[in-house]
Amino acid sequence: MDILKHLKDESNLIIFTDDFISNNTEIKIKNNHLLFDKGNEFFVFLDNYTQKDDFIFEIKNKVKIYLLTSQSKRADYSIRFDLKEASELTLFTDFHAKTKTSSKHRLIINLAKKAKLDIMNALVFNGKIDFDLEVNLLEEKAEVTIEQLNVGADGVQHTVNQRVNHLAKSTTSKINNWLIAQENAKLNYHVTGFIAKGQELSKCHQNNKGIMLSDNSEISVEPKLLIDEYDVEASHGAAIGQMDELQLYYLKSRGMTESEAKSLIINGYTLPFISLIDNEKIEKILKRQVSRVIRRNS
């Protein structure tokens, strides 16, 4: 899918390639350091970007960023987000590979006092990816919600490490992962919430759901809570299984073929994530990516 075709008319678009940077926004960029000091919606597209230089996104306002990548070559880079005091970031990421490739991406996000982060990660990556997400709640009342949709197509191998460090009092984190593994896909998740000693009144919750669509697919989730403080709230859970056969039977009893029924159920499973996206173009891009994977494998 040509993501750029969908984004080219956006007025706030920044494109990074190995050869050039295209920036039609007011954002200042210096050595891959982007300063978002005005509230707005931005689109950042890494077009087959393979440079080793890491990125820093500095957030000083109420900002919405759609960060999309499209890979056909190996890439290995980190993106650090620094959310300053009382700033708000809604971040949508879509790490996508056009052809089977192997990549490693790291997101490190630091939140200052009363900073708020809503992050939606879509991972419909074709090939092997190691994806690390580390969120540091550095100061009081910082809060993060992480929603992640991972659709693993035939033969992919996704290893995901998510870690939220509560390093200040009254900080809040919520993680919801929706995982779908097609034939021969392997999705390995390590999900860790850490509340350091003395960081009372913090809340740390995580919820992991997974559907395996064949006997050869594999989802492993290791939910961990590392709590060094008594006066906190924390919970974790993982529910992984195969598609509900009664649901399939019900849909088939109305004439849908096995693959039509599976597609409908999977679309329903992804809907809570997709409905969080309030940009039509981005929603369309993601829906196409997901339906292409599902169609190819059903």
Place this chain on the structure above:
Amino acid sequence: MKLQIKDLYVSIEGNMILKGLNLIVNGGETHAIMGPNGTGKSTLAQICMGHPSYRIESGDILLDDESIIEKTVDERSRMGIFLAMQNPIEVPGVTNFDFVKAAVQTRMKKDEHLRIGRFILKFEKASQDLKMGQGLAHRFLNQGFSGGEKKRNEILQMKMLNPKIAFLDEIDSGLDVDALKLVGENVTDLKSPDLGLVLITHYQRLLDYITPDFVHIMINGKIVMTGKDELIKKIDQEGYDWVKKELGIEDEEVKPYSLGTCPSKH
């Protein structure tokens, strides 16, 4: 269309449930099947639909003289069989509208296209007829529906899909008096020479609204008596003991069985 069930023996988990059942349902006919609990009424409906938990030991099911026992569930549905289920399944995330649209589209020929405007009007009309309330289209399939709403939603699907042979499995359970009347009227409206109806019920009250042409009493996995209105009245007043006494039927012990959570794996 004619549904013919010939000397059908069906088991689940080693328990024989249907034991030589015979039935013919022609288009335009309405058959009521009554009988005590655990006698195989729902099994009959599920096996005709193709539920994978059940096993046909012998006998045949024919649709217009063609055997369908090797057909998949979806093929049977597209051939015209419909089952309004006793316990409709909840499917979170799938809207009622998308579900019915997909079910209608899968019946269309390759060169046909769904006329969406016409479809929406038909869906809304069916929804109003069954007093399903606004917003039904965008609600997730059966999720959070009351028992009565689930049953009415089954009839809505029946109205949208125009089946040729429809089994209504205890469609009256969970319905209050008004809803029962509403469902009864809607099903009666659907009656036509092209539709063969099989009503599975324990009670006379459904049959007050949908008049059957034949009433069958099923005991121990087969139809033991067939009659008309007079049978319904007698059952309502006296239960089934008189049938057993009259025909010399003894109660059988049926081992408990489970449909499981993954029927296709059995």
